[in-house]
Amino acid sequence: MGAGHAHALYVHEHSLVHHLPPQVKVASAIAFVIIVATTPREDVWAFVAYGAAIGSVALFSRIELRFVLVRMLGILPFIAFASLLPFVASGEQVDVFGVAMSRSGLWAAWNVVAKASLGAATSIVLAATTEVPDILAGLNKLKVPALFTSIAGFMVRYLELMVEEIGRMRVAMASRGYDPRWIWQARPIAASTGALFIRSYERGERVYDAMLARGYTGEMPDLRRRDPSRRDWVVGSLLPASALIVALLARVIT
Amino acid sequence: MTAALEAHALEFRYPDGRMALDGVELVVDRGHRVALLGPNGAGKTTLALHLNGILRGSGSVVIGGLELNDENLAEIRRRVGLVFQDANDQLFMPTVAEDVAFGPANLGIDGDLLDRRVEEALGRVDAMALAPRPPHHLSGGEKRSAAIATALAMEPQVLVLDEPTSGLDPQGRRELAETLRTLDVTMLVITHDLPFALALCEKSVIMDDGRVVAEGPTKEVLDNENLLRRHRLEMPFGFRAGSSPG
Numbered sequence: 001m002g003a004g005h006a007h008a009l010y011v012h013e014h015s016l017v018h019h020l021p022p023q024v025k026v027a028s029a030i031a032f033v034i035i036v037a038t039t040p041r042e043d044v045w046a047f048v049a050y051g052a053a054i055g056s057v058a059l060f061s062r063i064e065l066r067f068v069l070v071r072m073l074g075i076l077p078f079i080a081f082a083s084l085l086p087f088v089a090s091g092e093q094v095d096v097f098g099v100a101m102s103r104s105g106l107w108a109a110w111n112v113v114a115k116a117s118l119g120a121a122t123s124i125v126l127a128a129t130t131e132v133p134d135i136l137a138g139l140n141k142l143k144v145p146a147l148f149t150s151i152a153g154f155m156v157r158y159l160e161l162m163v164e165e166i167g168r169m170r171v172a173m174a175s176r177g178y179d180p181r182w183i184w185q186a187r188p189i190a191a192s193t194g195a196l197f198i199r200s201y202e203r204g205e206r207v208y209d210a211m212l213a214r215g216y217t218g219e220m221p222d223l224r225r226r227d228p229s230r231r232d233w234v235v236g237s238l239l240p241a242s243a244l245i246v247a248l249l250a251r252v253i254t
Numbered sequence: 255m256t257a258a259l260e261a262h263a264l265e266f267r268y269p270d271g272r273m274a275l276d277g278v279e280l281v282v283d284r285g286h287r288v289a290l291l292g293p294n295g296a297g298k299t300t301l302a303l304h305l306n307g308i309l310r311g312s313g314s315v316v317i318g319g320l321e322l323n324d325e326n327l328a329e330i331r332r333r334v335g336l337v338f339q340d341a342n343d344q345l346f347m348p349t350v351a352e353d354v355a356f357g358p359a360n361l362g363i364d365g366d367l368l369d370r371r372v373e374e375a376l377g378r379v380d381a382m383a384l385a386p387r388p389p390h391h392l393s394g395g396e397k398r399s400a401a402i403a404t405a406l407a408m409e410p411q412v413l414v415l416d417e418p419t420s421g422l423d424p425q426g427r428r429e430l431a432e433t434l435r436t437l438d439v440t441m442l443v444i445t446h447d448l449p450f451a452l453a454l455c456e457k458s459v460i461m462d463d464g465r466v467v468a469e470g471p472t473k474e475v476l477d478n479e480n481l482l483r484r485h486r487l488e489m490p491f492g493f494r495a496g497s498s499p500g
């Protein structure tokens with residue numbers, strides 16, 4: 001297992017989406033998320049259409065929906081937070097299955113859940129079709145300052161290293177007769193969190209040293225030299241363009 | 255003629271106070287291969303990290319006549335290729351080819367020239383076939399070759415290898431020694447593998463406790479049983495360095 005590879009989220013496939021230049025994908029994802037975020041929460045069916053759109057991109061990239069859904073569990077904290085809103089918000093009350101809830105609270109909860117899920121699904125599809133160095137190179141190309149992309153790169157790197165170290169520690173524990181099936185059984189893992197952080201940190205330092213030794217100056221070199229063609233940009237704009245049409249239609253109709 | 259690599263009065267203390275280098279003196283002549291031997295904790299890896307300015311202590315490091323300072327750090331790093339103890343630390347790109355390209359791309363090389371550098375570096379370690387593969391799926395020996403290629407792609411004047419045989423099977427070690435012998439570059443090889451040092455390096459240096467404590471032709475150094483024992487080194491059972499009695 002190598003350090004810092006993008007294989008935790010990356011799905012190795014050859015699809016049109018995988019082969020799009022990274023800056024096109026990153027720009028497309030950002031545009032899509034902005035449109036989603038600025039759509040008024042009352043346009044319920046627009047969100048359904050967005051979901052269908054990102055779902056088709058996933059299908060088109062040959063990523064299993066299950067893969068996306070499992071990774072979307074990461075937004076559970078947001079959902080937990082959102083589910084409180086109908087009970088705590090004030091204002092007009094409505095009856096839902098005999099329970100009084102705040103109307104504005106319900107809308108706020110829907111707003112958080114819908115936008116968080118779509119945002120998460122978009123980043124998961126992006127990550128599954130683009131390796132991390134490519135995402136960073138794409139951001140560089142889109143003129144995001146190198147400082148931000150290096151910080152982002154290192155965050156990803158340390159996270160992956162940590163996942164890798166957890167895997168290693170788990171193997172070490174299992175081979176000494178302890179095999180936690182679920183995270184809450186993993187008391188020894190919890191007890192060794194400190195060691196885990198230090199191990200990941202030191203490993204990350206060594207990877208960074210190895211990068212410095214080869215002349216790294218804070219900016220990932222751009223190794224995929226294919227500049228996006230007009231066709232790439234057209235393909236990349238399909239997702240945000242259809243989202244924009246949906247958003248505008250929703251405005252006209254409601 | 256200037257030496258390929260010189261270190262003078264090199265001292266370094268880790269932040270926790272541990273004195274890892276305590277006045278290291280080392281000269282490696284151009285075109286030579288020198289083994290750096292010594293027990294665990296002697297300071298070998300720490301010294302390697304000083305040779306291209308990743309760690310900076312007091313004293314001086316001179317590469318090909320150029321003394322390392324803040325201004326020429328980039329040039330020094332181009333001149334010194336470092337192959338890390340753990341190949342997993344060295345390989346971090348999605349494919350071997352991109353990993354090998356990382357260094358020269360940082361030097362501003364691109365296009366066909368970059369492709370050629372990558373092919374050439376992989377060719378020198380006989381690992382062209384690895385180019386498209388993800389590094390984390392390689393065997394230990396393949397990882398080692400790929401890691402060496404990443405350093406060679408910088409076209410260094412000095413190659414510093416930290417325990418290149420760790421994790422290799424006997425045949426892998428032999429093949430590695432053969433490959434390294436074909437490379438026309440000055441080499442400092444850190445190793446605990448004394449037969450490997452004997453097969454590859456004319457000269458050996460022993461480090462202990464942050465200092466260089468002995469140096470000489472590898473055969474003589476390895477024949478000196480008392481010297482080896484004093485520094486926790488030993489030849490494998492039944493193995494003899496030279497024909498002269500020990």
Ligand SMILES: Nc1ncnc2c1ncn2[C@@H]1O[C@H](COP(=O)(O)OP(=O)(O)OP(=O)(O)O)[C@@H](O)[C@H]1O
Nearest residue numbers: 268269270272274293294295296297298299300301
């Ligand atoms: N990051 C660090 N922080 C503090 N002390 C360190 C650090 N790295 C190494 N040391 C200490 O510095 C000394 C020299 O370590 P170094 O890794 O250079 O030894 P080495 O000769 O490479 O050993 P080995 O043969 O085991 O690889 C050791 O005592 C070690 O404990």
Ligand SMILES: [Mg+2]
Nearest residue numbers: 298299300339
């Ligand atoms: Mg070491």
